[in-house]
Amino acid sequence: MRRNSLLILAATVLLLAACGNKGGKSGLLVPKDAAIVVHINSASLSSKLSWEEIRQTNWFKEINKEADDTLARQLLADPGNSGIDTKADLVFFMKKQGKGGYLVFEGSLKDAAAFEKMLKELKKESGPAETKKDGDFSYMTSDDGVVLWSSSKFAYIANAPMPDTKSFFEGYNSRDSKEHAFLNDSLRLFGQQALTLKSGDNLDTDSRFADLVKDGSDLHLWMNAEGYYGNMMGGMMSMMKLGVLFKDNVSAASMNFDNGKITARSKTYYGEEMSKLLAEYKPQPVSAELINRIPSSNVAAVMAFNYPPKGLQAFLKTIGVDGMANGFLAEMNYSIEDFVKANKGDILVAVSDLSMVAKQDTIDYGGGMKPYVYTSTKPDMKVLFATSVNDKAAFEKLVTLAWEATKGMKDKDIPEISYKLENNWFVAGNSAEQIANFINGGNSNLPFVNKISGKPFGFYLDLNKIINMAAATFNNSDSSGKEALDLSLKMWKDVVATGGDYKDKALISDFEINLGDPNTNSLKQLNQYFDKLASLKNERRKKFAEEYGPATDAPAEVAPAN
Secondary structure (H helix, E strand, C coil): CHHHHHHHHHHHHHHHCCCCCCCCCCCCCCECCCCEEEEECHHHHHHHCCHHHHHCCHHHHHHHHHCCCHHHHHHHHCHHHHCECCCCCCEEEEEEECCEEEEEEEEEECCHHHHHHHHHHHCHHHCCCCCEEECCEEEEECCCCEEEECCCEEEEEEECCCCCHHHHHHCCCHHHHHHCCCCHHHHHHHHHHHHCCCHHHEHHHCHHHHHHHCCCCCEEEEEEHHHHHHHHCCCHHHHCCHHHHCCCCEEEEEEEEEECEEEEEEEEECCHHHHHHHHHCCCCCCCHHHHHCCCCCCEEEEEEEECCHHHHHHHHHHCCCHHHHHHHHHCCCCCHHHHHHHEEEEEEEEEEEEEEEEEEEEECCCCCCCCEEEEEEEEEEEEEEEEEECCHHHHHHHHHHHHHHCCCCCCCCCCCCEEEEECCEEEEECCHHHHHHHHHCCCCCCCCHHHHCCCCEEEEEEHHHHHHHHHCCCCCCCHHHHHHHHHHHHHEEEEEEEEEEEECCEEEEEEEEEECCCCCEHHHHHHHHHHHHHHHHHHHHHHHHHHHCCCCCCCCCCCCCC
């Protein structure tokens, strides 16, 4: 049960952690070469969902019911019983160190004695817990890592190996990570460095990070790709110049639980070579006209984007694989130049007209046995792929090569695919009628088109249509399952994503999940949604017990052998 206490502590503190101020631009203690950073603005989160609201939910009550030790119940009643200051910053970060890496979870204390008492309670199952001193810090060690604290701060430090070339090409091996694992004495030193970080060594000296954290969003994520993937830059990676993808590559993302939706925005910054490439070869915005060419008013999903073909060629050259690519294509009497000549750069993929239909299937037993023919209900949909054509003759050559490469790959479960190359478009799909209608042009006046057009990338997913198709296969006798689907239909609306703009030396993208109630913040809606699902689960469990008896994990009795 001590493990449950630790999990409960982590969950409750993450929910209640508030944004504090410890100096510096961001007020956070994060080393400037950290690979991954997660910051939670609970001052904002707790204003949207209170702990009291969480305590009233069915899922919380279930956790509380299973908490059969005093410590767990105390933490559930008030996470402040841990001694942690739940009104101060909590930050998680990972950092590469030599060939190894480590993670730190840090925050502030309001009662160091209560924190120490909690740690000793958690360690009871593994034996007596010993508190040791090192200057102003106290600490405890375990096989998993080190917990370090002073009168006002704490940190948990553990090994966190970073990816390297060997694990990338040969697969992850736990023995490899142990080779570069740090001893507890080193982990303790890393923790002390984190909690006594000097301002000049802080990540908030980077204005991009400082600006990210002070934007007031609910959650913040920072990833330094070079810091995380740095161990992969040798060998073949170096020969192919793939390191340019990670050089000075930083992503800064924020997330908000707004009224009626969950939103996120990310900015990705690149090094000099990639920045020059992105600035020179900018994609064009996806037009509303292109999306409205989809010949259906019942669209479930769309992905549309534009890319500059010459920019793709320049990108392959920048990362040092253009020669390799041309060598491979030359075997098929093709080249990158042919591809650039053939394509204009617009691509669209659409899924529409979802339904459930009765289909006949056959099982062939072989050996002269009579095949078994049966009918089953399966999902059906229309899939459309379209790409704009710059040079018809060059594109016909590409189509011929692709067709030859896929000969003999037909599967009976894959629907017949047809295509047309007309009017500067190549269109393929499982509906000849849709292909012809797209080629001829049209305007479906899709209601979501303005949400995903006007940027180089646009994506739309109608969650209601997906859930409705799942509902069509559901057993109507399962009342609680039907209620769960109805609840999901009311909860989830759609997903919208856009991006591709290169502005202020960053590639910008936006993402949002729209929910059913536009007037209630999404965090509160999620809490209510999972509360109702937990209630339905309890009803199903109760109904099962009434029909078949209470569920048990005890093994069935086996009659003794004669």
